[in-house]
Amino acid sequence: MSLLKFDPWWLLRGAVLGLLAFAIFGPIANLLLWAVAERWYFPHMLPLEYGFSFWARVFAPRGNAMVSLLNSVMIAVLTVGMALLVAIPAGYALARCKLPLRGLILIAFLIPQAFPNLPVYVNIAQLFYQVGLNGTVPGVVIVHVTHGLVYAVWIATAAFSAVDRELEEAARSIGASGLRAFADITLPLAAPGLMASAVFVFLESLDEFTGTYFVGAPDVSTLPLLLYTAGAGGNYQVASITALLLLIPSIGFMLVVERFLKADVLSRVGR
Template sequence: MNAYLEWKWIPRGIALGILAFVIFGPLVNLLLWTVAERWYFPHVLPLKYGFSFWANVFSPRGNAMSSLGTSVFIAVLTVILSLGLAIPAGYALARLRLPFRGLILLALLIPQAFPNLPVYVNIARIFYQYGLNGTILGVVLVHVTHGLVYAVWIATAAFSAVDRELEEAARSMGASALRGFRDVTLPIAAPGLLASAIFVFLESLDEFTGTYFVGAPDVTTLPLLLYTAGSGGNYQIASITALILLVPSITFMFVVERFLRSDVLSKVGH
């Protein structure tokens, strides 16, 4: 019996090792490519390490910094427009007895329910008629179609988690509906709205397909630069660009974990 217990940890250890390899293996490979000066088959590890490709990426001709600036600018505009629509929509869905409320929330998932490629091809065709192809505005509008899913659903959950009695107490003390919303409801729902903004920002920052069909070649974001480098065989450039995109994603995920409370998550979809 004791011998069985002593050997029982082996299959669990193997399973955890395989899981760790699946999760962290691609990340380790990515990090190796960012410092690999020479690396080719059949060598398991790079033959030469260095940071010369980092200098190429951040040089003016590397276009990484301008692409990063464009990506951040588009993401910020996407967040502003998405929250501008999501806050009133989320409050209405959380507080008002709207008919077909469930269908409205379900309709917001439609952009995620279909393959992205045919959706973006048709959006690009429509945008071409209105001169939105190759413009920042066109790319932002495409990003908003996906960002609204996170924004409205999380905003609805955030407002649903706010106790109605707090609003009623503010109204009983003479506050108007707008002031009660501004001074009571909005500050309490702010952590959930912040998490919503972060999700929309990251979704926009990493978006490739919609940006490619609507914005390329006039609008160059970091994901487009990553695709161009990878398809051209410049794996060092592609890996460094991917690492730049990975940093804000990991950072903001910790922020989301801090601000998105369990009581808010329990209201998602309700």
């Protein structure tokens, strides 16, 4: 009878996987516990009482959660619409036309991500206050669009690059106009990539806090602002419930991204 050999690498792998699982699922488990905790304080490792009274407080008319959720979704949808209005023609031009500064144009869309958000938003808030956009939904949408364009334009460019140019040329050869070939051939084939870019922009807008805080608060209330207010006030139950409300659409839309964003599209990003 042979003895099983002990492999230390399996122990190391198990420890690494355990640490990764704890890093990923530990905060989520803590979030779920806080969402149903009635009383929980140090040194107790688990809540002393469980219940849903804080859920009722969050969804009460004075809890402002539903209004904030509707505002967040509305702003995200408007942001997606405006971003796609820019990204579709820009992505098509960058994918099809031989632009001399194509690389610099793509990099230019990264500029809003290259600088610290705080000083940028402070100056934007001052400018918007002078033109009457501070504290308005359009002002918040404009700020969100500037950050969402990097996802929209880059992924749209990759989506149009993944469409075979010969299909469009074949449609033109049988009499279709350029606009008709784009609408009937190129756009439907690029639609999965455009859908993925829309999802990324939606999630970016849904989770945006800094720009919304400086441009929209206190007149425009969103879930990230409500989450910040609850967390800063030490109300971890309300903050956890609000975070769960933000987490649900994020997980759903990431599943949509996994379905629509294919490897052939990703391989063309930046080309």
